[in-house]
Amino acid sequence: MLPDSIRCRLGYLLAKAHHRQLALFDKHTASLTVSGREYAALLALEANADGLWQSDIADLLGMDRTTVTYLVDGLEKRGWLTRSKDPADRRAHVIKLTPAGVDALAEIRPAARASTDELLSPLDEAERAQLRDLLARLIA
Amino acid sequence: MLPDSIRCRLGYLLAKAHHRQLALFDKHTASLTVSGREYAALLALEANADGLWQSDIADLLGMDRTTVTYLVDGLEKRGWLTRSKDPADRRAHVIKLTPAGVDALAEIRPAARASTDELLSPLDEAERAQLRDLLARLIA
DNA sequence: TATTGTTATACTCTATAACTATA
């Protein structure tokens, strides 16, 4: 009943796939109270152990500064990161993962991977790599 | 600077690609005041000339009834579709495209296609088909 | 003057529940 004009529409396919991804992430991380964006921010901090400015996080994840302020607020309340003035530029806040944040990430990562596995379950290994490659080239 | 842990994260790739798709659709249809969802609803009605119930549209596009009410309100105000009681089940509204709706669709379609072309411009024909196929299998 | 971060505001989407009218 769904016409091909919609089924093959890229906007429809991307919206649905993205929606499904969000739902599966929520399902697998239900006990962890963390959003996909928060997880991405934790990964960015993990990869930058000397810390990041909030504006770095905004640039890396494609959010604006406003959104990062709220996001960092939430993670700071959970004790997963620290905010401190950068001595070299006192306008900026340096954000660093705390040991509790490292632990949280260790808990979240397997759940996040399980959600991706479930989303990608219709595809074999080669197809999964292909999908990542094609999507990466769209947003490059 | 963006770590591979994020760059290869499927949630990140899908969110970005979807966001880019929305932005390009808006850019190419800026003069037409139509959303992607409204376009999808028009396509569904085009493929079902005897009309659809609002609940059919909800099922087809994966929205709830509430959202469809608002969406149909907007398209009806533009004169692109009609609402009429179904004589066979007076609880339901039959939605049909008007001639003005057909005209609008004829205007929107090339703009929508141009936005998809721009989004997919980094990929060749075979890769575009591959991407559609892989995404379709994720949401099946 | 420009930049970092904060706050307030508003606007869109979406989710829920209560309501009506029909079946």
Add this chain to the structure above:
DNA sequence: TATAGTTATAGAGTATAACAATA
């Protein structure tokens, strides 16, 4: 009692602009 549609409300997510502190 269940279903189609409407309405009201509230919650995310996001975008904008104004502001303080600092460069």
